[in-house]
Amino acid sequence: MTERRYDIVIIGSGAGGGTVAYALRDIVRDGVRILVLEQGPRLRDDEFTGRELEMAGALYEDGGGFLTADGTMTLAFGRAYGGSTVVYTGTSLIAPERVIRTWNVRGLDHADLARRSRVYMEQNHVHLLPAELINENNQLFVTGCARAGYQSAQFPVNVRGCRGSSLCNLGCPNAAKQGTNRVQLPAAERDGVEVVTRAEALHIHERSVVVRVHEVPAGGKGLPSEWAPGDYRVHAGVIVVAGGAVGSPTLLLRSGFGAHLPRLGEGFTAHPAHILVAEHPRAITNDVGHPKSYYVDRAAEEGYVLETCMYFPFTTAKNLTGFGERHAQLMRAFPRLQMILVLACDHATPGNHVAVDARGRPVVHYRFTEPVIGAFVRATRAAARIFFAAGAVRVHAPSADPPLIEARDAHRIDALIHARHFLPGTISVSAAHLMGGCGMGTSVADSVTDAFGRVHGVPWLRVADASLFPDALEINPYVTIMALADRVAEGIRREARSLLGVQRAGATA
Numbered sequence: 001m002t003e004r005r006y007d008i009v010i011i012g013s014g015a016g017g018g019t020v021a022y023a024l025r026d027i028v029r030d031g032v033r034i035l036v037l038e039q040g041p042r043l044r045d046d047e048f049t050g051r052e053l054e055m056a057g058a059l060y061e062d063g064g065g066f067l068t069a070d071g072t073m074t075l076a077f078g079r080a081y082g083g084s085t086v087v088y089t090g091t092s093l094i095a096p097e098r099v100i101r102t103w104n105v106r107g108l109d110h111a112d113l114a115r116r117s118r119v120y121m122e123q124n125h126v127h128l129l130p131a132e133l134i135n136e137n138n139q140l141f142v143t144g145c146a147r148a149g150y151q152s153a154q155f156p157v158n159v160r161g162c163r164g165s166s167l168c169n170l171g172c173p174n175a176a177k178q179g180t181n182r183v184q185l186p187a188a189e190r191d192g193v194e195v196v197t198r199a200e201a202l203h204i205h206e207r208s209v210v211v212r213v214h215e216v217p218a219g220g221k222g223l224p225s226e227w228a229p230g231d232y233r234v235h236a237g238v239i240v241v242a243g244g245a246v247g248s249p250t251l252l253l254r255s256g257f258g259a260h261l262p263r264l265g266e267g268f269t270a271h272p273a274h275i276l277v278a279e280h281p282r283a284i285t286n287d288v289g290h291p292k293s294y295y296v297d298r299a300a301e302e303g304y305v306l307e308t309c310m311y312f313p314f315t316t317a318k319n320l321t322g323f324g325e326r327h328a329q330l331m332r333a334f335p336r337l338q339m340i341l342v343l344a345c346d347h348a349t350p351g352n353h354v355a356v357d358a359r360g361r362p363v364v365h366y367r368f369t370e371p372v373i374g375a376f377v378r379a380t381r382a383a384a385r386i387f388f389a390a391g392a393v394r395v396h397a398p399s400a401d402p403p404l405i406e407a408r409d410a411h412r413i414d415a416l417i418h419a420r421h422f423l424p425g426t427i428s429v430s431a432a433h434l435m436g437g438c439g440m441g442t443s444v445a446d447s448v449t450d451a452f453g454r455v456h457g458v459p460w461l462r463v464a465d466a467s468l469f470p471d472a473l474e475i476n477p478y479v480t481i482m483a484l485a486d487r488v489a490e491g492i493r494r495e496a497r498s499l500l501g502v503q504r505a506g507a508t509a
């Protein structure tokens, strides 16, 4: 096994890991050696083709089809240089104050998170798209909301030179979307942070990581790893785990930390979501233009959020219930389809957790609670009302019986869309906001880390990603993850002298 030595090793290069690398990049000048290990590949710009199956296979864990243990929900998360920020849509919101208050993490206050969030939002060029770039799929949502009595708001998004190809979730082919792969990681690398891709952290020991560097698989996209394929032991003064809400608990459990951290893997939440489609009598602009420009936030009042969305043909087909001619008819109506994503705000619940199997692979246990099913039902009814108010002729709602609701039945929405039709396993539910598993708190009894991502009882080990959330955020999470990761970097910088023997650790972020 080849031995390597660094001062700081960051595992994962997504919203969390990419931010830590960026926030610490200036101490490389002081002689601090920083390494980022990323198990996914680094793609060349010309490899972002926007082709659905090809890109899903290249950028997502399990091609985007990672299933929970009982098979009732797919979890979408990235596996690439930039992590899930390569495939996110880029909607950028600051955490709601009420949620941070309920998290009740000692040492974490909303004003501090908001201040750090604004710094990264500016860095990522977050802004509202001008009206001329809003397509009809989004406009109809706004119209439907206004007519049906729902208050919509425009999503700030983090694009530069967006060309409206609507392919954000397949990796932007125009380099317009600002993920850590475009902003923070390149800046960190320019300042001397090393990033090694195709480098999977297998095990963490006392101040060292066992890493396997993989070959490019036959026919696989992306550059070869920066290191020769093989096994390495990387020694480090500080190890920052930022593998995401599935990856981080998995690695720590596999490494045996569960023995003294009973909350490790617990508290997993996901904002479970499903796609609703509605058919209009005429073709609308839907698959050109930025896909996600508006939302309705009913999280505080009714436990759900509605977002505009436009999915690709395979994903859409998978989300529609039914088979044969009826299914084909709806797919043929694709140019006339309006889409809304309904997200339920779940909460940390005993039993919903990340575990590992005998081979150390992640197993995510997740069951839909009654409140989550209730939120789905309210959200689906609201979305159906918005569709019809916008002029749709029929709405496809998987939790309705029958799943296709004609405009003439719009007055019966409450009777047709009902919790008794929400049968887990028969409805396609997916989640992309994965949170928890290494939650912040006060002690091992209630959490895995403190408010600066320090793992209880292990001073050289930090967590810096979505797994830190002690409960769901109830809005799109990436900005908050960056803000939390910035705090983790600040903590390392503050303690650099004792952790690494570094004399000068620079100013805080």
Ligand SMILES: Cc1cc2nc3c(=O)[nH]c(=O)nc-3n(C[C@H](O)[C@H](O)[C@H](O)COP(=O)(O)OP(=O)(O)OC[C@H]3O[C@@H](n4cnc5c(N)ncnc54)[C@H](O)[C@@H]3O)c2cc1C
Pocket (backbone or CB within 6 Å): 011, 012, 013, 014, 015, 016, 017, 037, 038, 039, 040, 076, 077, 078, 079, 080, 081, 082, 083, 084, 085, 087, 088, 089, 090, 091, 092, 093, 169, 199, 200, 201, 202, 242, 243, 244, 245, 247, 248, 251, 432, 433, 434, 464, 465, 466, 467, 476, 477, 478, 479, 481
């Ligand atoms: C399709 C999609 C759309 C989204 N849209 C939005 C949006 O519009 N707005 C928003 O706020 N959020 C959005 N999100 C969520 C957001 O992208 C994530 O919450 C965020 O990126 C999570 O950051 P993270 O650092 O926790 O993990 P990630 O960004 O997932 O990064 C984790 C990285 O760690 C790597 N890793 C894991 N384990 C190991 C290991 N053992 N060794 C080496 N590397 C490892 C993984 O390969 C991955 O690259 C979206 C997510 C998806 C999937």
Ligand code: SF4
Pocket (backbone or CB within 6 Å): 159, 161, 162, 163, 164, 165, 166, 167, 168, 169, 171, 172, 173, 174, 175, 176, 177, 289, 290, 291
């Ligand atoms: S809509 Fe804009 S950000 Fe999204 S993939 Fe197209 S160009 Fe990129």
